Amino acid sequence: MEKKDYDIVRKSLQQRVVAGIDMTNTISDEQIMAVIDEMISQEALKYTIPLRMRMQLRKDIYDSLRKLDVIQQLVDDDEVTEIMVNGFDNIFYEKRGKITRWDKKFESDDKYNDVIQQIVSRVNRAVNESSPIADARLEDGSRVNVVLPPVAIDGAVLTIRKFPKNTITMEDMIDNHSISKEGARFLNDIVKARYNIFISGGTSSGKTTLLNALAGYIQTDERIITIEDSAELQINNIPNLVRMEVKNANTEGSKEITIRDLIKSSLRMRPDRIIIGEVRDEAALDLLSACNTGHDGSISTGHSNCAADMLIRLESMCLMGSNMPVVAIRRQIASAIDIIIHLARMPDKTRKVLEISELVGMKGDSIILNPLFEYKDEDENHNGKKGLVRTENRLVHCEKILRAYGIKGEW
Numbered sequence: 001m002e003k004k005d006y007d008i009v010r011k012s013l014q015q016r017v018v019a020g021i022d023m024t025n026t027i028s029d030e031q032i033m034a035v036i037d038e039m040i041s042q043e044a045l046k047y048t049i050p051l052r053m054r055m056q057l058r059k060d061i062y063d064s065l066r067k068l069d070v071i072q073q074l075v076d077d078d079e080v081t082e083i084m085v086n087g088f089d090n091i092f093y094e095k096r097g098k099i100t101r102w103d104k105k106f107e108s109d110d111k112y113n114d115v116i117q118q119i120v121s122r123v124n125r126a127v128n129e130s131s132p133i134a135d136a137r138l139e140d141g142s143r144v145n146v147v148l149p150p151v152a153i154d155g156a157v158l159t160i161r162k163f164p165k166n167t168i169t170m171e172d173m174i175d176n177h178s179i180s181k182e183g184a185r186f187l188n189d190i191v192k193a194r195y196n197i198f199i200s201g202g203t204s205s206g207k208t209t210l211l212n213a214l215a216g217y218i219q220t221d222e223r224i225i226t227i228e229d230s231a232e233l234q235i236n237n238i239p240n241l242v243r244m245e246v247k248n249a250n251t252e253g254s255k256e257i258t259i260r261d262l263i264k265s266s267l268r269m270r271p272d273r274i275i276i277g278e279v280r281d282e283a284a285l286d287l288l289s290a291c292n293t294g295h296d297g298s299i300s301t302g303h304s305n306c307a308a309d310m311l312i313r314l315e316s317m318c319l320m321g322s323n324m325p326v327v328a329i330r331r332q333i334a335s336a337i338d339i340i341i342h343l344a345r346m347p348d349k350t351r352k353v354l355e356i357s358e359l360v361g362m363k364g365d366s367i368i369l370n371p372l373f374e375y376k377d378e379d380e381n382h383n384g385k386k387g388l389v390r391t392e393n394r395l396v397h398c399e400k401i402l403r404a405y406g407i408k409g410e411w
Helices: 003-019 029-046 051-066 069-076 109-121 170-175 181-192 207-215 259-266 283-291 307-320 326-336 399-405
Strands: 080-086 091-095 098-101 133-137 143-147 157-161 197-201 224-228 241-245 273-276 299-303 339-345 351-363 366-376 387-390
Touching: 003 029, 003 051, 029 051, 051 069, 069 080, 069 091, 069 109, 109 133, 109 143, 109 157, 170 181, 170 207, 181 351, 181 366, 181 387, 181 399, 197 207, 197 307, 207 299, 207 339, 224 259, 241 259, 259 273, 259 283, 273 283, 283 307, 283 326, 299 307, 307 326, 307 339, 307 351, 307 366, 326 351, 326 366, 351 387
Parallel strands: 197 299, 197 339, 224 241, 224 273, 273 299
Antiparallel strands: 080 091, 080 157, 091 098, 133 143, 143 157, 339 351, 351 366, 366 387
């Protein structure tokens, strides 16, 4: 059976399945499957339908009614890392670092919009013409971003960032050459010693992946509070874990709950550490305040091109919510954050840690960075070493690590 004939049969069967379901009552997945099987069996009496095609019809019809229609196949594919839908008939996906246009499409713009509403409604979000941008997540934790017209000029845009089913560990990152063994050992030490860490990088550079890996170094008897725009962190080793997520205002008068609100609330929850998925606005000021008031070991992420740029971005974000002098904000940053880790996505699509630097304090009106590890290419002369290499600089503020490991002297 050719594709166009298959599509005709699938559409006809789907219409009959919908007609055979009592939509006024709650219906289980098993009941829907039973109706689908019955309709396919009736169709098989008229035409010869191979078993393999029957199974495909069964899945496609079920996915259309209960899941994400044509893109469910991409969601189910563990090797697909990103799904990009630029209108109902223009679908792309990323697999093994390569972006490919898919040969399938939604049957109509209405069906596509139904899937979008299905996704956002599951996490109690709303997206419409008056509020055309929304973040959400799938049941498996995949990150979802939706942009509707009139903001999206050529039709609704749906972007799904998938995460591995099994959390990537630091050992996996070493095996993938994303970080060196020496760099990983250093991060293990500073996490256990409760240094405040900020992870910077561009889009899809691996910030969340590294944060999850760092969380694997946290002691299991600690109480951890995570705060996110859309819950996507995969921290599985901490029993005393509290996960919080922002809440958008809605037309029913429900109040918006922001990252700033959640940070302030978390301080009253007796946290050992506060982990913020991403800082992108004036909430940066509350993060710095938390770090400067005894909540050591905090970890957060942000977008930037390098570690030095991240400091400038943090400064700008703090200025959004404060009239403090710039120098005072810089002193807050220098006091609150101990270590910056910068990642990047390389030209070959791999993700690597490029820099680990210490914030050593202020010199005049400027924050001073102390590079501890730097990434070296194969063609760079660095005593024959390549990858993430330890510099000749020592950790200046070693009090926490010496205290944590009971070491006297210099680390």
